[in-house]
Amino acid sequence: MLLFKLAYRNIRGAGLRSFLNILVMSIIFVLIVWMQGLYEGVTVQATTDMIREDVAGGHYRHPAYDPNDLVDLMEAHQSYQPQQKAVDRHDLEPVLMINASVYPNGRMQSALLKGIRPDQALLDFPAHELKTQMDGVIPALIGKRMADMMQVALGDEFIIQWRDRQGTFDAATARIVHIMTTIVPTIDAGQIWIPLKRLQEMTGMTDEATYMIARPGFQLQDPQNWEYYSQDELVHSIVNLMETKSSGGMFLYLILLLMAMLSIFDTQVLAIFKRRKEIGTLVALGMTQKEVSRLFTLEGTMFGLLGAALAVILGIPICLYTWRNGINFGPVMDSFNLAVSPIIYPIYTPEMIAATFILVLFLVMVISGIPARKIASLRPTDAIAGRRIYKVRGEK
Amino acid sequence: MKESELITIDHLTKVYPTGTGGFKALKDINLTFQSGEFSGVVGPSGSGKTTLLNIIGTLDNPTEGKASVLGRSVNDLSSKEAARLRNHHIGFIFQTYNLLSVYTVYENVEFPLLLLDYSSDKREKMVMDALNWVNLADKKNFRPSQLSGGESQRVAIARAIVKKPELILADEPTANLDAKNSYLILEIMEKMNQELGTTFIFATHDDKVMKSLKRTISLEDGRVAGDDLAKA
Ligand SMILES: Nc1ncnc2c1ncn2[C@@H]1O[C@H](COP(=O)(O)OP(=O)(O)OP(=O)(O)O)[C@@H](O)[C@H]1O
Numbered sequence: 001m002l003l004f005k006l007a008y009r010n011i012r013g014a015g016l017r018s019f020l021n022i023l024v025m026s027i028i029f030v031l032i033v034w035m036q037g038l039y040e041g042v043t044v045q046a047t048t049d050m051i052r053e054d055v056a057g058g059h060y061r062h063p064a065y066d067p068n069d070l071v072d073l074m075e076a077h078q079s080y081q082p083q084q085k086a087v088d089r090h091d092l093e094p095v096l097m098i099n100a101s102v103y104p105n106g107r108m109q110s111a112l113l114k115g116i117r118p119d120q121a122l123l124d125f126p127a128h129e130l131k132t133q134m135d136g137v138i139p140a141l142i143g144k145r146m147a148d149m150m151q152v153a154l155g156d157e158f159i160i161q162w163r164d165r166q167g168t169f170d171a172a173t174a175r176i177v178h179i180m181t182t183i184v185p186t187i188d189a190g191q192i193w194i195p196l197k198r199l200q201e202m203t204g205m206t207d208e209a210t211y212m213i214a215r216p217g218f219q220l221q222d223p224q225n226w227e228y229y230s231q232d233e234l235v236h237s238i239v240n241l242m243e244t245k246s247s248g249g250m251f252l253y254l255i256l257l258l259m260a261m262l263s264i265f266d267t268q269v270l271a272i273f274k275r276r277k278e279i280g281t282l283v284a285l286g287m288t289q290k291e292v293s294r295l296f297t298l299e300g301t302m303f304g305l306l307g308a309a310l311a312v313i314l315g316i317p318i319c320l321y322t323w324r325n326g327i328n329f330g331p332v333m334d335s336f337n338l339a340v341s342p343i344i345y346p347i348y349t350p351e352m353i354a355a356t357f358i359l360v361l362f363l364v365m366v367i368s369g370i371p372a373r374k375i376a377s378l379r380p381t382d383a384i385a386g387r388r389i390y391k392v393r394g395e396k
Numbered sequence: 397m398k399e400s401e402l403i404t405i406d407h408l409t410k411v412y413p414t415g416t417g418g419f420k421a422l423k424d425i426n427l428t429f430q431s432g433e434f435s436g437v438v439g440p441s442g443s444g445k446t447t448l449l450n451i452i453g454t455l456d457n458p459t460e461g462k463a464s465v466l467g468r469s470v471n472d473l474s475s476k477e478a479a480r481l482r483n484h485h486i487g488f489i490f491q492t493y494n495l496l497s498v499y500t501v502y503e504n505v506e507f508p509l510l511l512l513d514y515s516s517d518k519r520e521k522m523v524m525d526a527l528n529w530v531n532l533a534d535k536k537n538f539r540p541s542q543l544s545g546g547e548s549q550r551v552a553i554a555r556a557i558v559k560k561p562e563l564i565l566a567d568e569p570t571a572n573l574d575a576k577n578s579y580l581i582l583e584i585m586e587k588m589n590q591e592l593g594t595t596f597i598f599a600t601h602d603d604k605v606m607k608s609l610k611r612t613i614s615l616e617d618g619r620v621a622g623d624d625l626a627k628a
């Protein structure tokens with residue numbers, strides 16, 4: 001009880017310095033919680049969008065189809081005639097993929113041509129834009145990212161060159177009929193969507209697909225040569241990919257933790273140097289060195305607690321506002337190739353907030369405890385004189 | 397030990413560990429101090445004055461021989477017992493004042509009483525009493541940084557006497573003060589010695605202090621070279 005009173009007096013007595021320490025602590029608390037909320041928000045948002053626009057109930061893949069290796073898709077297609085009924089009922093939505101070269105404005109770029117039925121109903125995806133009939137010209141749907149990569153605009157025409165199933169080259173003109181805005185990179189970057197029928201005709205791959213999207217809840221009794229990937233699997237593989245991409249966020253997180261530690265380090269660990277004389281005086285006045293080190297630990301912990309309290313006061317309005325209105329990162333986000341929408345709604349869970357507070361307070365306590373052993377080993381007579389000599393082992 | 401003997405020092409030797417086997421700061425010291433003395437240890441710099449006072453104040457241990465203070469053997473005290481002894485019975489005054497900078501004058505003086513767990517009423521009465529002794533009641537809300545050297549040392553004296561200890565150890569209390577302030581604090585301490593019977597032991601090489609001592613112990617190179625009572 002006495003130590004609490006003394007620790008409180010020390011903090012109050014140090015006035016502005018204490019306040020700045022507490023302020024730094026609280027800002028770090030808020031920033032960490034805010035960043036984690038943001039991250040959580042991004043993940044949840046990306047996941048829901050991914051399910052809506054790409055994954056649906058899961059995919060049935062041709063065994064040779066590997067989304068991480070899209071250089072040669074020539075072998076990755078097969079007939080879906082055995083599943084024709086499900087396809088007709090739109091329980092399955094076939095997608096055919098081939099490699100192609102495109103020549104926007106005369107430059108050559110490689111691209112993935114993806115065929116999808118314009119009347120698909122499983123995805124929140126503007127395939128219906130491909131219904132436009134244009135004599136000879138292939139209607140093409142691309143994402144905003146791809147439009148940037150190709151430097152093309154709505155209505156632009158370009159040449160597509162591809163190989164059919166025998167390996168023979170062919171070419172045709174395509175026109176951009178729609179540019180969609182999406183945060184899901186797996187339906188955008190490097191991809192050109194055209195009507196499935198058209199792609200099957202171009203390649204001679206009648207009734208064939210690379211993968212089939214399943215309606216949620218639909219399951220093939222006998223998948224035969226199709227490999228099933230559930231919704232969860234698909235989402236996780238992409239979320240994992242995102243997590244590695246956002247290792248920059250982890251770095252920032254560590255920096256913030258480090259700053260919190262530093263502000264405590266300043267008051268605590270440097271204390272045994274800066275406050276050596278005070279330690280000696282307290283011992284002369286009748287405290288044991290153990291009590292002094294406990295006092296200093298308590299002081300550091302109280303800084304952490306006061307920082308946490310101020311963080312609650314500062315943080316609630318900030319978190320509430322961003323939770324309600326989201327944060328517009330606008331063009332900043334486009335430069336990252338991340339599955340992120342410009343307006344992000346952070347998600348704060350009580351577990352996350354509690355975990356952050358516990359983690360930071362734990363670290364604060366550990367750091368505050370560091371000088372304890374040093375203080376206990378200080379020779380009081382040296383401390384009083386402000387000398388920098390530590391006790392020789394075994395001495396009083 | 398006789399009734400009035402406050403401190404007995406018996407064949408005391410103090411060796412500081414150094415790289416080259418140790419440095420003998422005190423050599424075979426034999427001394428007794430009676431309750432109510434106003435005495436001082438004098439001698440050139442490095443003669444061992446501070447070392448002796450630190451051992452008497454239970455802040456340090458003898459290497460050889462014995463020291464007993466207020467009937468307790470310094471050699472045998474645990475650090476907790478030593479702290480309690482200092483807290484209850486010994487006041488320190490330092491050359492550099494050693495006030496707690498984040499506390500007010502009042503809080504500095506109150507500190508030893510907090511450790512003694514006295515009630516706040518009792519504390520307030522005793523603190524104001526001590527501040528009146530040193531004539532600083534009007535500056536009780538000042539911070540140490542707002543005080544002059546003389547005022548700071550008077551606060552340190554108030555902090556040392558506030559719990560009415562039997563023994564006050566003052567290591568060069570006037571070294572940083574001018575003549576006027578030196579005489580002022582000496583006057584306060586002499587008055588306390590007479591009215592409260594508090595025992596004072598100084599370490600000093602200040603003539604002004606030496607003149608007022610009733611007993612002067614001279615140290616030279618770690619040995620007692622003289623022990624004189626002042627002629628009345
Ligand atoms: N911690 C220590 N380690 C090693 N030697 C020490 C230590 N403390 C003091 N000494 C040495 O012991 C001797 C006596 O020191 P002490 O401080 O007692 O002298 P003093 O008489 O108080 O001197 P001054 O008048 O300068 O204060 C000195 O030579 C000093 O160098």
Ligand SMILES: [Mg+2]
Pocket residue numbers: 445446447567599
């Ligand atoms: Mg000295």
